[in-house]
Amino acid sequence: MPVGTQIPNLGRSRRDRALSDNTADVIVVGAGPAGSTTAYHLARSGLDVLLLEKTEFPREKVCGDGLTPRAVKQLVAMGIDISEEAGWLRNKGLRIIGGGVRLQLDWPDLASFPDYGLVRKRDDFDEQLARQAQKAGARLYERCNVGAPVIDDRTGRITGVKAKLGEEKREVTFHAPLVVAADGNSTRLSLAMGLHRREDRPMGVAVRTYFTSPRHDDDYLESWLELWDRRGAQDRLLPGYGWIFGMGDGTSNVGLGVLNTSDSFKELDWREVLKAWCASMPEDWGYTPTT
Ligand SMILES: Cc1cc2nc3c(=O)[nH]c(=O)nc-3n(C[C@H](O)[C@H](O)[C@H](O)COP(=O)(O)OP(=O)(O)OC[C@H]3O[C@@H](n4cnc5c(N)ncnc54)[C@H](O)[C@@H]3O)c2cc1C
Known part of the structure; x- marks a missing residue:
């Protein structure tokens, strides 16, 4: 769908079909990028979602x-408005630094993808996607902490979820023939559905901060x-490994991640590593404790 296209209001007919506020065609758990995108497309195709x-936006x-x-x-x-006027910063590609080499790779010029990337703070990126899913007709419940799936004794199928809703943590049961677990990395719901964490894959820990910096409008992700x-x-x-992404708003997002396969993983002080790395950078970049 082209940018800025109006989304038809499909909400009412779906709402009429819903047996109750707590029943739907599909339940999507988690309104991160995966959940909101899923909810958006399902709602657009006419399903009651x-x-x-768990949290509240922003x-x-x-x-x-x-x-x-x-x-x-x-x-x-x-249909998200990704114009610069709407606060999005474009980038041309990826700059990779390591082994004494500095490579600047432009995003490829392909017919099937745009030739630019974007930068946007997560504190409003995720909300924009969730609101777009709402506009498409999905019913968003914030402060809704999903616990266990509801399992039909006869068939063994998942037919809904149990959740605690609102400040008062009211116990609510939601029903749908399809439940999507989009509750992120730790995905408690998937575990409760009987899936297991893959121990053969490494896990990472990251630390990140924002610095006021003249490099804020760098048009390459570094x-x-x-x-x-x-x-x-x-x-x-x-x-x-580390990253430096200019945010276009006077700041740079600077962070690093370490995998648990690293020898020193357990005894690391992440903030100290970030401090040591930043101290090796030119002072005029502004990645110092005062900025
Ligand atoms: C340090 C770091 C840096 C990253 N940098 C980038 C980057 O620059 N660019 C990029 O594209 N990706 C980046 N990523 C990856 C990106 O964050 C993930 O790919 C993305 O967040 C995954 O989206 P998701 O919707 O699957 O999960 P999440 O974003 O984790 O969303 C899950 C949602 O589910 C909700 N939830 C959790 N449990 C429950 C529950 N019980 N009930 C109800 N709701 C629940 C959470 O509150 C959350 O809103 C980074 C990740 C990390 C850790």
């Missing part, structure tokens, strides 16, 4: 805030494959 979100989430052309394509398909501490007599290689 309940979108259940809410913050630790993130690099950088979006690749693939993500941009999905935003366009959802990825650091090596992090060096250059404060001592001898340079020291730190664990992990």
Whole structure:
């Protein structure tokens, strides 16, 4: 769908069909990017969708805030206004720094994807997607903490979810023939549905901050494959990888992640690693504690 296209108001007919406020064709648990996008497309295709979100918008989430052309394509398909006037900063590609090499790779020029990426803070990015799902007719319940799935004794099928709703944590049961677990990385619902975490995949921990910086309008996403501490007599290689994404609003998003396969994973002080890495950067970039 082109940017700015009006979404027809399908809500009323669906609402009429719904047996009650707590019943729908599909329940989507979690209004992060995956859940809101799923809810949007299902609602657009005419289904009655309940979108259940634990937190309340706007809410913050630790993130690099950088979006690749693939993500941009999905935003366009959802009719999100991604213009610069609406506060989106475009980027041309990825700059990779490591092994003494600095590569600047433009996003490819393909017919099937835009040739630019975007940057947007998560504190309003996720809300925009959730509101777009609402506009398409999905019914969003915020402060709705989903606990266990409801399982039909006869068939063993999941037919809904139990949740605690609102400040008073009122116990509510929602029903639908289809439940989508889009509740993120820790996905308590998937575990309660009998799925298991894959132990063969590494897990990462990240730390991120915003600095006021003249590099705020950098039009490349920057990825650091090596992090060096250059404060001592001898340079020291730190664990992990880092990123610097200009936000276009006077700040840079600077962060790093470390995988649990790293030898020093357990005893690391993440903030100290970030401080050491930032101290190795030119002072005029402004990645100092005072900024
Ligand atoms: C440090 C870091 C940096 C990143 N940087 C980038 C980046 O620059 N660009 C990029 O594209 N991706 C980035 N990512 C990845 C990106 O954050 C994830 O891919 C994305 O958030 C996954 O979306 P999701 O909707 O699956 O899950 P989430 O975004 O985690 O959303 C899950 C939602 O479910 C809700 N929820 C959880 N439990 C319940 C419950 N019991 N009941 C109801 N609701 C519940 C949560 O509140 C949340 O809103 C980064 C990730 C990390 C950790």
